[in-house]
Amino acid sequence: MASEKWIRRLLCAAAMVSTAAAFCILLVLIHLVLPLFTSGGLGTVLSWQWLPFQGQFGILPMVVGSLLLSLGALVAATPLAVGVSCFVQVLAPDKVRGACLAVVHYMTSIPTVIYGFVSVFLLVPLMRQWFDRGTGFSLLTAMIALTLLILPTIVLVFHATLREVDRTARATCAALGFSRPSYIRRVLLPLSRRGLLAAVILGFGRAVGDTLISLMLAGNAPMIPSSALDSIRTLTAHIALVVATDSQSTFYHSVFASGLILFLIMILINLALRRLGSSLAP
Amino acid sequence: MAFQEPFLDMRDVTVSFDTKTILERINLRLNSGELVMIVGPSGCGKTTLLRAVNRLNEEYPGCVTQGRVRIRIQDKWLDCSTRDFPLIDLRLRVGMVFQHPNVLPFSIRKNLTLPLRVSLGLDKDEAERRVQQALEDVWLWDEVKDRLRDNALTLSGGQQQRLCLARVLALDPAILLLDEPTASLDFKATQKIEALFQSLKERYAILAVTHSLSQMRRLADRVLVLRNGELVAELGREEFEDQESCRAIMEEYF
Numbered sequence A: 001m002a003s004e005k006w007i008r009r010l011l012c013a014a015a016m017v018s019t020a021a022a023f024c025i026l027l028v029l030i031h032l033v034l035p036l037f038t039s040g041g042l043g044t045v046l047s048w049q050w051l052p053f054q055g056q057f058g059i060l061p062m063v064v065g066s067l068l069l070s071l072g073a074l075v076a077a078t079p080l081a082v083g084v085s086c087f088v089q090v091l092a093p094d095k096v097r098g099a100c101l102a103v104v105h106y107m108t109s110i111p112t113v114i115y116g117f118v119s120v121f122l123l124v125p126l127m128r129q130w131f132d133r134g135t136g137f138s139l140l141t142a143m144i145a146l147t148l149l150i151l152p153t154i155v156l157v158f159h160a161t162l163r164e165v166d167r168t169a170r171a172t173c174a175a176l177g178f179s180r181p182s183y184i185r186r187v188l189l190p191l192s193r194r195g196l197l198a199a200v201i202l203g204f205g206r207a208v209g210d211t212l213i214s215l216m217l218a219g220n221a222p223m224i225p226s227s228a229l230d231s232i233r234t235l236t237a238h239i240a241l242v243v244a245t246d247s248q249s250t251f252y253h254s255v256f257a258s259g260l261i262l263f264l265i266m267i268l269i270n271l272a273l274r275r276l277g278s279s280l281a282p
Numbered sequence B: 001m002a003f004q005e006p007f008l009d010m011r012d013v014t015v016s017f018d019t020k021t022i023l024e025r026i027n028l029r030l031n032s033g034e035l036v037m038i039v040g041p042s043g044c045g046k047t048t049l050l051r052a053v054n055r056l057n058e059e060y061p062g063c064v065t066q067g068r069v070r071i072r073i074q075d076k077w078l079d080c081s082t083r084d085f086p087l088i089d090l091r092l093r094v095g096m097v098f099q100h101p102n103v104l105p106f107s108i109r110k111n112l113t114l115p116l117r118v119s120l121g122l123d124k125d126e127a128e129r130r131v132q133q134a135l136e137d138v139w140l141w142d143e144v145k146d147r148l149r150d151n152a153l154t155l156s157g158g159q160q161q162r163l164c165l166a167r168v169l170a171l172d173p174a175i176l177l178l179d180e181p182t183a184s185l186d187f188k189a190t191q192k193i194e195a196l197f198q199s200l201k202e203r204y205a206i207l208a209v210t211h212s213l214s215q216m217r218r219l220a221d222r223v224l225v226l227r228n229g230e231l232v233a234e235l236g237r238e239e240f241e242d243q244e245s246c247r248a249i250m251e252e253y254f
């Protein structure tokens, strides 16, 4: 059939284009970072000090900042998302379910910058008051805002799986005398693990890639935080800052390296989570 | 006589989905030690009627049930249609085998042990004991005893159906609801399962749906004919025993 052939070609082309695009980005990054390796500038970039005017371009604090912030937000958002999804799908009455899902959908469509500046005027003063320390622009503040930002993404993706599993297993388990909570714990969640994994990977992608939240809320001090109330700078915020302030071109090496490291972090975490996923498979 | 004591009593049960009435004023009594079969054309509401007994219709959106359903447990009548009746108790008393095999995508063993452990709170040894007993009851033990860890979805349709039956028997209910329990079984297995029902009916009251008139004649003590959501006839053994007259009656109702 001619039309079937064309559909297959079209799908194939779409898959190739997106794979090729990802691959090209990686190539360009490597091309940009390559001078670092040949000129021996690698040591200066992979160090712990960012003092550009004294020739120290270390971006390791930003790597630590990015990881702390995104993993922290992920650890907070995942159980919340599981709770929200299960409540919405199994426990909530029909009307509440509709309302909750509408709110979650709406939350995904709010621009990040709005989360950012609402937090600046609401969360930051609160943090300053509660902890009575620092400026309120801290790892913790950014983590809270980022948790809110990635929560709806995780909920939406996970809930899609949950709904499918629930559709097939609900009546069976009800007929066998399961209470709603034990149904969730013993059947629904174990059967939706793969969906949760996909949701978490996506959430992590958003968390690591997010620039505005950390730029606006984390304080941007390029250092290793000693507590959650300290300020941090993430790789993404670092790139934005350096590019925006139009510093000397030597600075750009650190931007390229940051980009490459971001890329690698994403790949590594993806692989790690996938491995976890296949070890969980029944 | 113990035989005559009713186990289940439905009065004026009406079920509707989204304002569409599926069952209209159903009255039904089920005695202990009795196997009652429901027959009727496809889509007339047989499955819905079974689900009205264990209130499973409520798990589907848009369902409204009216009327009264009572079951007798240890010489006490309990009204299970009240809002606050503990559904878990009801569903442990009233076991249901679905029309389509509905194994959970877990291992064969877990399909059987999970309800025992979670719903009944049995310990491991007791659960294992009941699993073997139930599998032997449905003649599945020899087929699966070496592959209890395999996913239940790897079983054939007929094996899955027997597994579902075993899962219900293991919970030891008082009333059995069987929705075409031999639909995907071969002739030999059907014979065995029918023999099983004959022996089960000593212990349980059984309400079953069937599409096979010959099966109905072999097993039923009483037959209810359902059409368009209404019970239109109730037949005793003598009325459907004879093949020709049975056929004539059914021609009339279908």
Ligand SMILES: Nc1ncnc2c1ncn2[C@@H]1O[C@H](COP(=O)(O)OP(=O)(O)OP(=O)(O)O)[C@@H](O)[C@H]1O
Binding pocket: B017, B022, B041, B042, B043, B044, B045, B046, B047, B048, B049, B060, B061, B099
């Ligand atoms: N969850 C539901 N939501 C809406 N309508 C339903 C639902 N379940 C059943 N119905 C409707 O109720 C009617 C009776 O369905 P039911 O499954 O009881 O038929 P049945 O007699 O068991 O048929 P079959 O012999 O084909 O299994 C059908 O018209 C069906 O569309």
Ligand SMILES: [Mg+2]
Binding pocket: B046, B047, B048, B099, B179
């Ligand atoms: Mg049916």
